[in-house]
Amino acid sequence: MPAVTTTAHARTAGTIEVVAVTAKAKLDAQKIRADFPFLEERFNGKQFAYLDSAVTSQKPRQMLDAMRAFYEHSYGNVHRGVYQLSERATAAFEGAREKVRGFVNAPSHREIVFTRQATEAINLVAYAWGLNNLGPGDLVVVTELEHHSNFVPWQYIAKRTGAGFRMVPLNDNGELELDALDPFAHEGNVKVVATNLVSNALGTINPVDRIAQWAHEHGAIMVCDAAQAAPHIPLDVQALGCDFLAFSAHKMCGPSGVGVLWGKAEILEAMEPFNLGGHMIRKVRFEETTWGELPHKFEAGTSPIAEAVGLAAAIDYLNAIGLDAIAAHEHELTAYALEQLSELGGVTLYGPPPERRAGIISFNVGDIHPHDVAQVLDMDGVAIRAGHHCCQPLMAKLGVAATNRASFYLYSIPEEVDRLVEGVKRAKQLFA
Numbered sequence: 001m002p003a004v005t006t007t008a009h010a011r012t013a014g015t016i017e018v019v020a021v022t023a024k025a026k027l028d029a030q031k032i033r034a035d036f037p038f039l040e041e042r043f044n045g046k047q048f049a050y051l052d053s054a055v056t057s058q059k060p061r062q063m064l065d066a067m068r069a070f071y072e073h074s075y076g077n078v079h080r081g082v083y084q085l086s087e088r089a090t091a092a093f094e095g096a097r098e099k100v101r102g103f104v105n106a107p108s109h110r111e112i113v114f115t116r117q118a119t120e121a122i123n124l125v126a127y128a129w130g131l132n133n134l135g136p137g138d139l140v141v142v143t144e145l146e147h148h149s150n151f152v153p154w155q156y157i158a159k160r161t162g163a164g165f166r167m168v169p170l171n172d173n174g175e176l177e178l179d180a181l182d183p184f185a186h187e188g189n190v191k192v193v194a195t196n197l198v199s200n201a202l203g204t205i206n207p208v209d210r211i212a213q214w215a216h217e218h219g220a221i222m223v224c225d226a227a228q229a230a231p232h233i234p235l236d237v238q239a240l241g242c243d244f245l246a247f248s249a250h251k252m253c254g255p256s257g258v259g260v261l262w263g264k265a266e267i268l269e270a271m272e273p274f275n276l277g278g279h280m281i282r283k284v285r286f287e288e289t290t291w292g293e294l295p296h297k298f299e300a301g302t303s304p305i306a307e308a309v310g311l312a313a314a315i316d317y318l319n320a321i322g323l324d325a326i327a328a329h330e331h332e333l334t335a336y337a338l339e340q341l342s343e344l345g346g347v348t349l350y351g352p353p354p355e356r357r358a359g360i361i362s363f364n365v366g367d368i369h370p371h372d373v374a375q376v377l378d379m380d381g382v383a384i385r386a387g388h389h390c391c392q393p394l395m396a397k398l399g400v401a402a403t404n405r406a407s408f409y410l411y412s413i414p415e416e417v418d419r420l421v422e423g424v425k426r427a428k429q430l431f432a
């Protein structure tokens with residue numbers, strides 16, 4: 001791989017800036033690959049080049065072992081039994097909550113709610129906060145860059161409550177036009193601003209801290225979808241200044257089936273519950289039911305117990321490597337891939353320059369349908385995503401039905417980028 005300028009995203013007082021990477025931050029991807037049993041598999045005799053980590057990540061042995069050990073030695077339901085096994089399970093589950101609290105630098109573990117995934121976390125806010133706080137004359141503001149998970153719930157709740165719905169537009173670089181925010185404040189009472197920190201389709205890193213400041217100046221809450229940020233860059237909810245933050249374990253070396261909603265305690269306290277049933281109550285009488293304390297008020301039913309333990313192990317795994325080192329590694333691969341793909345000619349690359357994006361590259365190859373490109377690559381054991389990436393409003397903005405997307409993670413290596421580029425060359429020849 002030729003030398004590329006190596007930079008990393010660092011956070012200073014809530015601002016992501018680009019800094020030179022020190023030797024200390026470098027990770028050893030080859031060594032890391034030995035932690036991932038999946039990479040021992042062969043497909044058509046070849047190692048799989050998994051370039052679709054944005055959709056879900058592969059899993060390290062350390063996380064798998066932690067879940068297995070929990071199921072074998074400590075499994076029981078939590079917050080229910082008085083026997084030792086249940087207490088052991090509860091300690092592990094609540095330990096996972098504390099681990100997540102530290103991971104996002106939340107002031108209190110009471111603010112960490114376990115959900116099924118980021119999607120459920122955002123729906124929780126949209127329903128439990130939105131139904132009681134939105135109405136005619138109010139505005140919900142999202143962006144053209146949103147994943148449907150942070151778009152459709154807000155569009156739906158706005159419609160149900162009679163509130164208006166607006167999108168912050170993108171510029172030609174695939175970055176948000178923040179100048180568009182002020183006019184919204186003249187069109188109605190802006191009550192919610194919802195955006196992702198990292199776009200799953202373009203990799204754009206959004207200035208959530210600045211948007212949160214604007215939202216608060218206008219009396220709105222700020223909801224941050226960190227599904228693509230949590231696996232790759234250090235998170236600090238206090239520096240970001242948001243009111244809610246959502247992410248999923250499965251994209252960050254953890255298991256599927258568990259996600260996280262962080263919310264400011266005073267807002268969560270004032271909200272009605274989302275799901276109703278066991279565990280989330282204080283007292284149930286025929287006449288009335290009252291709600292439990294945070295975070296239990298939002299955790300009805302049996303929790304994703306072992307999954308939370310797996311998430312905690314994934315956090316340990318990522319922390320041991322260092323999120324700064326992971327971001328720097330992905331940045332290097334992204335810069336290399338962008339350079340190689342742009343040299344091919346006839347490849348349209350979407351999104352900002354490498355220093356302002358995470359390890360995600362969306363592209364089209366002439367007018368070849370992305371599914372055809374992805375299938376040619378698959379014949380060579382290279383897995384990329386082709387489609388609208390759950391971002392149909394963005395695709396409409398770009399004027400395409402779909403793109404190809406390659407995404408990198410800590411186990412990705414330059415040879416996989418080379419295989420991607422070779423596959424794109426082959427697709428060009430095949431469909432010429």
Ligand SMILES: Cc1ncc(COP(=O)(O)O)c(C=O)c1O
Pocket residue numbers: 054055117118119120147149150196198199200225227228248
């Ligand atoms: C930016 C973004 N937000 C939300 C989601 C939804 O994640 P999940 O399906 O785990 O709820 C995704 C998944 O791809 C995403 O990329």
